[in-house]
Amino acid sequence: MSIEYNVLNILKEHSSKEAAITLKVTDIVTYMHREYDKSITDKQVRKALKDLTDSELNLPDEQKVIRYRTYDNERRKTDYYYNNIITDVEFKFLIDSVLYSNIFNNERALDLAGRIQTLSGKNLKDITPYANASFGRTRYAQNTDVLANCQLIIEAIKNNNYIEFDWNVYDVKNKNVYLHFRGRRTVIPIRLMLNNGRYFCLVRYRDSRKVYTYSVDLMTGLRVKEQRKSDGIGFHNLNIPLERAVYILNHPYMMGGELRPYIVRIDREYFSRLIDDFSYEINVLKETDTTVDIRVNASCKGMAYWLCHHYDIASIVDNKDKELNKELKKAAESILRQVHD
Incomplete structure (x- = not known):
């Protein structure tokens, strides 16, 4: 490995913008001796830092990987730190989303969370210590590679292909939970959406305007089929909103079907629950001291x-x-x- 590569790793691992941890050249040399090569000198580290910072001279400050403070009329640099474009708190959110999603089993979740953790340094490890240990088997999860399925679906949507897959539902036999095969499906994928920690694929069948929703983690044996010929049905013929935010609000629990207007009366004290579920897709009709009447569009189911x-x-x-x-x-x-009774 080059000295520049090792210096960059030292900065990523041991400095932090959020935690205000910076490293002087002597600090970097100490870490280099401890982790890489005891023969590294101050001069070599200074040259490596100069080469690294010079390579970023034309970048805006916010895009520079290595940041530092200057003194002596900006001719000398000191207090170096690694500048993650994604902050450690944002990395924490990504790790938490992986660990508590509904598409990974324990082993897969911990593997991906651990790899995200390596994208930053010690500060991220300190605030996400649970990424290196089991967080409990809180759900049944089969071994389908959901992200691999998503990649195939994205490819099929992009290239106007059909997809074919085995559709399954969870069932139980002899007290053991397993995936029960419900038939092979050949469909036209329309959209891929994440909702409540699970990926869903909106699809339709050829010559049909009706949109169906399938959970990607329950698809097995998925493959992309031949490019399809147009049946004359486009997005404008489907009569449902396909934007993720609007679709999810109109289809609670991802239950498909045509949209219909409903008037719902909710206790004013719990109005926040309705906002959580329907967000901006509401029209307030009437309010009293104790209740609120609103109109929403949703599928019947x-x-x-x-x-x-x-x-x-x-x-x-x-x-x-x-x-x-x-x-x-x-x-x-x-x-x-x-x-x-």
Whole structure:
């Protein structure tokens, strides 16, 4: 390895912009002796630092990897530190997102989190010590490489290909949880979306305008098929918003279906819950001291699930959707059958 490469690693590992930890040349030499080569001299380190900083002279300060302070009319440099474009707190967010996502098993999550951790230095390791230890088996996760599936889906969308995969659902047999095969699917991928720590693929079948949602982690044996000929159906024919933010708000729990308007009454005390789920896709119609009436657009199945999850604080107002009434009635009857005096 070159001296420049080793000096860069020393700065990345032992200095920190956020923690205000800087290194002088003598500090870098000490680390070089400890970690690489005891024969390295101050002069060699100074030259390596000069070569590294000279290579970034034409870059804006915020893009420079190595930062420093100057003195003696800026002719001398001191107090060097590694300047991550991504901050350690942002790296922490990425690590936490990986560890607590729903698409990785323990081994895969820890492997990726550990590799992210190496992109910064000691300060990141100090604030994410859990990235090097098990965080508990809190979910069932099969061994499908979800990110590899995502890569194939992205490729298929880009090149107008079909994708083909085995569709599975979780089932149980002899007290063991396993993936139950539900058939081979050949579809046209439209969008790839992340929601609640899980990737979903919006797809349609040839000659159909109906959009279906499949969880990518439940796809096995996925492959890209031949380039498809146009069936004349474009995004404008689907009659649903495909922008991620809008689609997720309109389809609670990623339940597909056409969008319908609903008026929901929610306890004012818990209005924040509704904002969390529907965000800016709301139209306030009426407010009292205790309740708020809002109009939202959502799929029928998604709205039914949302109401069942919030039965104690929300209700539907002036509902004329027979399909929603049917879904809610079915849910209520199912719950009543489970209630015993």
